Amino acid sequence: MASDLLAIGRSGAQAARVALDVTAQNIANASSEGYVRRSARMAEVSSTGGFGRIGDVSLSGVRLDAVVRNADLFRQAEVRRTGADAARATAEVAGLENTEAAIEQSRVYDAVVKFEGSLQQLVGNPTSDSLRASVIEEARTLVGTFNIASKALDSAGSGLRFEATDGIGQVNTLAAQLSQVNLRLARASDASSDQTALLDQRDSLLQQLSNFTDVTTTVAIDNTVSVQIGGSTGPLLVQGGTAQTLGMTTAADGTISFNLGGNAVSLVGGSLAGKGQALTKLAAIHANLDTIAKSVIDTVNAAQTAGVTLNGTAGQPMFGGTTAATMSLTLTSGAGIATAPAGAAANSRDTTNLNALRSALSANDPAKALDALLFDISGTVAGRKVTRDALQTIANTASVSLQAQAGVDLDQEAVNLVRYQQAFQASGKVMQTAKDIFDTLLAIR
Numbered sequence: 001m002a003s004d005l006l007a008i009g010r011s012g013a014q015a016a017r018v019a020l021d022v023t024a025q026n027i028a029n030a031s032s033e034g035y036v037r038r039s040a041r042m043a044e045v046s047s048t049g050g051f052g053r054i055g056d057v058s059l060s061g062v063r064l065d066a067v068v069r070n071a072d073l074f075r076q077a078e079v080r081r082t083g084a085d086a087a088r089a090t091a092e093v094a095g096l097e098n099t100e101a102a103i104e105q106s107r108v109y110d111a112v113v114k115f116e117g118s119l120q121q122l123v124g125n126p127t128s129d130s131l132r133a134s135v136i137e138e139a140r141t142l143v144g145t146f147n148i149a150s151k152a153l154d155s156a157g158s159g160l161r162f163e164a165t166d167g168i169g170q171v172n173t174l175a176a177q178l179s180q181v182n183l184r185l186a187r188a189s190d191a192s193s194d195q196t197a198l199l200d201q202r203d204s205l206l207q208q209l210s211n212f213t214d215v216t217t218t219v220a221i222d223n224t225v226s227v228q229i230g231g232s233t234g235p236l237l238v239q240g241g242t243a244q245t246l247g248m249t250t251a252a253d254g255t256i257s258f259n260l261g262g263n264a265v266s267l268v269g270g271s272l273a274g275k276g277q278a279l280t281k282l283a284a285i286h287a288n289l290d291t292i293a294k295s296v297i298d299t300v301n302a303a304q305t306a307g308v309t310l311n312g313t314a315g316q317p318m319f320g321g322t323t324a325a326t327m328s329l330t331l332t333s334g335a336g337i338a339t340a341p342a343g344a345a346a347n348s349r350d351t352t353n354l355n356a357l358r359s360a361l362s363a364n365d366p367a368k369a370l371d372a373l374l375f376d377i378s379g380t381v382a383g384r385k386v387t388r389d390a391l392q393t394i395a396n397t398a399s400v401s402l403q404a405q406a407g408v409d410l411d412q413e414a415v416n417l418v419r420y421q422q423a424f425q426a427s428g429k430v431m432q433t434a435k436d437i438f439d440t441l442l443a444i445r
Helices: 002-028 073-106 108-124 130-185 195-212 270-306 350-365 366-406 408-441
Strands: 038-044 062-067 216-219 225-228 238-239 246-250 256-260 264-267
Touching: 002 038, 002 225, 002 408, 062 195, 073 130, 073 195, 073 216, 073 270, 073 366, 108 130, 108 350, 108 366, 130 195, 130 225, 130 238, 130 246, 130 256, 130 270, 195 225, 256 270, 270 350, 270 366, 350 366
Parallel strands: none
Antiparallel strands: 038 062, 216 225, 225 238, 246 256, 256 264
C-alpha cells in the first residue's frame, strides 16, 4: 500500500508541476500576438487491478493526457470570414472617400455655375471689356478645376493600386510562410513539443491572410492546412508545402483584376477586394467627369464657331481637349467671345449667338450633371459606411467570442497558479505520508 501511495503522490506532483508550467507559459505570453491559451488535460492512470483488489477500480494516479490549445476551429473560421468582410468594406470606403474628396475639393461644380453666371452677365452688355475678361477668367478657372479633379482622381487611383500591389506582395509572402509551416507540421509528431507553437503560427498566418483576401481552409489530419481564395469553390492558394503566386493586372481605365498562378480569380473578401471595388467606382466617376468636360467643350466650341467676335471676325473654339485632364483654354482674349450671330458687324450688341450658347449649356446642364455626380459618390460613401459599420460590429463580436476562449485571462491564470500549487503541495504531503507509513512498518519488530 505504501508503495502504491508513493507512486500516486509522485504522479500527482508531476502532473501539478506540468500544469504549473503551462500556466506560467500562458502568463508569459499573455501579450504575444497570435498566442492561444494552453491548458493541461489530465487523465487517470488506468490499471487492471491485482490480488485482493476489485478489478474495475484504478489506484494508479494521474498522467498528463495532452496540452490543449483552447481554439475552436469554427470560431477561428468565423473570425477570418467576418474579418475579411470588414476589411473589404473598410478598404472600399477609404477609396471611395478619396474619390469623393477629389471631386468636392476641386470645386468644379462651383466653377461651372460661375462660368454660366459670367455668360449671363455678359448678355446685359456684350461689348464690355471687363465682362468679357470676366468670362475668360471664369473659363480659365473652369478648365483648372476640371484638370485638378482629374489629377486628384488619378492620384487616388494610383494610391489604391500601390496599396493593392503591396497587398499582393504580403499575400504571397504569407502564403509562402504558411507552406513552410505546413511542411514542419507534416514532419512533427503528435507528441512534438513545438507543435502547439507551429499551430499558433499557422493560425496567425491565416488570420493575417484574411485581412487581404477571403480565406477558405481545410485542415488535414496532420494539422496541415489547404487554403482557397475567391470563395469555397475558388482555386488553392496553399496546399501542403506548395504556394501559388497571386498576381494583379491593371486595365486601361485603372481598374484591377487578380489571377492565381496565371488563372483569373475573383476575390470576395479582404482589403484587396475592397480596393478593387473602389477602383471600379472611381473609374466610373472619372468617365462621367470626362463626359461632362467633353460636353462643355463641345457645346461652347460649337456656339463659338457659329458666331462672330467683337471685331466681326468668325469665332474660334474657346476650349481644347476632349477630357477633364486634357481640357485647356485656347481663347485668351475676351474680344474673341462670339456673342453676335454670323454676319453681324463689329461691336455688335446683338446677343443672339451668346443666347444660343447659354441655351445649349442649359440643355446639357453640366451643373446638374456635376451635382448628380457628387450625389452619386457621396450617396455611395454614405451607404458603404453603414455596411462597413455593420460588418465591423459582426467581426468584433466574432473576435470577442474567440478571445474569450483562446485569450489569456491573467486573473484566471493567477487562480490556476494557486490551485496547482496547492495540488503540488498536497501531492508532496501524500508522498510524505507514504514515507511515514513505510518507516513505521519498518520499525515494527
